[in-house]
Amino acid sequence: MSTVNLRRSARAIVFDEDDHVLLCRLAIPDYAGTIVVWVAPGGGVEDGETPLAALRRELHEETGLTLDVDPPQVWRQEVVAAGHAPGHDGVVNDYFLVRTASFTPRGAMTDEELAAEHVTGWRWWSLSEIRDYLGPELFSPRDLATPLAALIADGVPDQPVPLGL
Known part of the structure; x- marks a missing residue:
């Protein structure tokens, strides 16, 4: 029996005061060229790190946003597919709801690190x-x-909503 190796990530659904959502543009090299995907900010959960700790770190690094409270988890996405995450058999993304005033993202990472x-x-x-x-x-x-x-429309669900690809 083989073990499935999934990449764990924590992501934020960041809404501003007008319910606009902040998305990050990723340009991922692919065998057929480049795939461009708009994703919620966030990233990988490191060994020994909780999803909320990873979310706090990633939001600070990528956008400069600092969380004052623990946001509620709203979604969970599990995708098991070869090639979906390099070096892994797929991903598990835990999504948390963050509400903030609109801002211009500028995190701690340099342009080179972001690239x-x-x-x-x-x-x-x-x-x-x-x-x-x-x-x-x-x-x-x-x-x-x-x-x-x-x-x-409905606000925070009682349990994280499962998402597909």
Whole structure:
């Protein structure tokens, strides 16, 4: 029996006062070129680190955002797929809800460090912009508009909502 090696990550659904969500643009080299994916800020949980500790560290490094309270977990995404995360059999992403005033992301990482992690930009998106987007770039999860709409309409769920690819 083989063990599945999943990359653990903690990510933040960062909403501003107008329910715009902050997304990070990743340009990931691929055998067919480059795949561009808009993702919630966050990243890998290191050995011995809790998801919330990883979230705090990643948000500070990437965006400069500092959390004063522990945010609630709202979603959990598990994707088991070869090639989805280099060196792993897939990912487990725990998503936490963070509400803040709109700001210009500028974290502790240098531009070179961000580039090494394939980060090429930041953008605040409205739900309608995500829902209506027809361009070649992807969102993670692919149907990001659906869980975002539910989160805006219904607030924090009783249990983390499971997400697909």
